[in-house]
Amino acid sequence: MPVSIAVIGAGPSGFYTAAALIKSVRDCQVDMVEALPTPFGLVRGGVAPDHQSTKAVSKAFAKTAAHERVAYFGCVRLGQDVSLAELRGIYDAVVLALGAPLDRELAIPGGGKLGVHGAAAFVGWYNGHPDFADLNPDLNVERVCVIGNGNVALDVARVLVKTAAEMASSDLPDHAAGAIHGAPIQEVAIIGRRGPLQAKFANKELSELGGLADCVPLADAKDLPDGVTGPMSERTRRLAEKNLKTFRGFAARNPAERRKRLRFRFYAMPLEVLGGDRVEGLRLERTCLREGRAIGTGETMDLACGLVVPAIGYRMAPVEGVPIDAETGVVRNRNGRVEPGLYVAGWAKRGPLGVIGTNKSDGDDVAAQIAQDAGQGGKPGRSALEALLRGRGIRWVAFRDWQRIDAAEIAAAPPAAPRRKFVRINDMLEILD
Numbered sequence: 001m002p003v004s005i006a007v008i009g010a011g012p013s014g015f016y017t018a019a020a021l022i023k024s025v026r027d028c029q030v031d032m033v034e035a036l037p038t039p040f041g042l043v044r045g046g047v048a049p050d051h052q053s054t055k056a057v058s059k060a061f062a063k064t065a066a067h068e069r070v071a072y073f074g075c076v077r078l079g080q081d082v083s084l085a086e087l088r089g090i091y092d093a094v095v096l097a098l099g100a101p102l103d104r105e106l107a108i109p110g111g112g113k114l115g116v117h118g119a120a121a122f123v124g125w126y127n128g129h130p131d132f133a134d135l136n137p138d139l140n141v142e143r144v145c146v147i148g149n150g151n152v153a154l155d156v157a158r159v160l161v162k163t164a165a166e167m168a169s170s171d172l173p174d175h176a177a178g179a180i181h182g183a184p185i186q187e188v189a190i191i192g193r194r195g196p197l198q199a200k201f202a203n204k205e206l207s208e209l210g211g212l213a214d215c216v217p218l219a220d221a222k223d224l225p226d227g228v229t230g231p232m233s234e235r236t237r238r239l240a241e242k243n244l245k246t247f248r249g250f251a252a253r254n255p256a257e258r259r260k261r262l263r264f265r266f267y268a269m270p271l272e273v274l275g276g277d278r279v280e281g282l283r284l285e286r287t288c289l290r291e292g293r294a295i296g297t298g299e300t301m302d303l304a305c306g307l308v309v310p311a312i313g314y315r316m317a318p319v320e321g322v323p324i325d326a327e328t329g330v331v332r333n334r335n336g337r338v339e340p341g342l343y344v345a346g347w348a349k350r351g352p353l354g355v356i357g358t359n360k361s362d363g364d365d366v367a368a369q370i371a372q373d374a375g376q377g378g379k380p381g382r383s384a385l386e387a388l389l390r391g392r393g394i395r396w397v398a399f400r401d402w403q404r405i406d407a408a409e410i411a412a413a414p415p416a417a418p419r420r421k422f423v424r425i426n427d428m429l430e431i432l433d
């Protein structure tokens with residue numbers, strides 16, 4: 001009897017886990033259960049629409065999905081269509097690869113005003129994620145404040161200031177392209193509590209901002225130190241040195257060079273979102289660094305803006321039966337083991353850190369543990385899941401169904417674009433009927 005394994009979530013960690021399972025667990029059957037009809041998680045719904053080469057990893061994932069021992073059950077949501085207890089009853093092992101799809105809350109006064117959209121929602125909206133299709137952010141604003149100093153903040157800022165021509169070879173959906181390219185945005189401020197050396201920007205993404213067609217990146221020379229000092233790993237030092245050089249270049253640019261500005265504001269701690277029901281500005285407090293931490297100096301300034309996008313981290317969505325640790329916000333685990341027969345990988349295990357490839361070792365670890373733990377198998381797995389879903393009248397999307405949706409998106413692509421995404425689940429399912 002094959003060892004039956006359900007992997008919940010078809011993002012990078014789900015696919016790396018499935019690939020490792022096929023290699024290391026002899027005679028296993030792997031079923032991938034995914035809430036959306038579309039696979040690939042944040043590779044489709046997070047990675048920026050103008051970074052298509054990063055999305056090429058989904059070709060390798062598709063090969064895994066096509067493996068004879070792997071089946072895809074798209075459009076089946078854990079906690080809604082099927083419970084964890086049910087899956088654990090019918091599979092020998094269950095792997096949670098659910099990611100961390102929700103925004104961490106901006107916990108300052110006014111953080112809930114209209115016009116504050118966390119990056120998970122905002123990125124989901126401009127990437128055509130069905131859950132955020134109706135977000136409708138009001139972009140009739142001149143200044144946007146993006147809070148956070150990681151790569152997600154850079155993605156959001158860049159997508160907001162690139163021209164329609166620069167986005168022509170992206171898969172930015174029509175609704176987002178219309179809103180962004182019709183917006184009167186003049187400036188995007190990227191706000192960080194600490195300094196340029198503490199920012200987590202990858203240098204490739206940071207440097208890319210130097211070559212934008214209609215926007216000039218700016219940094220304040222007085223925020224830039226003379227050099228990189230202090231104890232840190234060699235890797236961190238190299239990144240900080242490269243970024244410092246890039247910021248020096250930005251500090252030398254002329255704000256009048258282009259129509260739009262992308263301004264880095266360091267040592268600035270958001271205190272309050274200002275306005276009535278809607279965002280009208282952001283109150284910032286100047287900080288200084290003490291032992292690496294940002295400490296308020298008492299000096300404040302108000303920055304007028306109409307949209308605030310906090311890019312300050314992601315958290316898991318609660319699902320019945322999934323033990324999420326209140327402190328860490330991830331599934332309680334010991335190196336991927338949760339309970340006998342239950343495992344976790346990816347952002348659900350480690351939190352929202354690292355790049356796509358970082359999830360590979362999670363998959364390898366979990367597969368090695370399942371190979372050790374699973375024994376001879378014995379639970380029915382796939383046939384029981386199919387019977388359960390049929391009994392509930394739940395229609396699932398198989399991988400060949402997704403390939404038809406994929407083909408329809410590619411066929412509908414505007415010239416130069418890779419695809420025109422469906423953003424509604426019903427529209428995807430209609431293709432299949």
Ligand SMILES: Cc1cc2nc3c(=O)[nH]c(=O)nc-3n(C[C@H](O)[C@H](O)[C@H](O)COP(=O)(O)OP(=O)(O)OC[C@H]3O[C@@H](n4cnc5c(N)ncnc54)[C@H](O)[C@@H]3O)c2cc1C
Nearest residue numbers: 009011012013035041042046077078098099346347355356
């Ligand atoms: C905005 C953004 C941009 C990024 N850009 C890059 C980049 O350019 N390069 C790079 O290397 N990395 C990038 N990353 C990081 C990379 O996307 C992550 O490392 C990776 O996607 C995490 O994989 P995961 O499988 O753990 O989670 P996810 O990719 O989030 O996948 C989780 C999957 O689980 C599904 N799911 C969730 N809940 C349920 C449920 N209840 N039932 C069934 N299925 C469920 C989701 O629909 C999703 O498909 C970016 C991340 C973000 C947020």
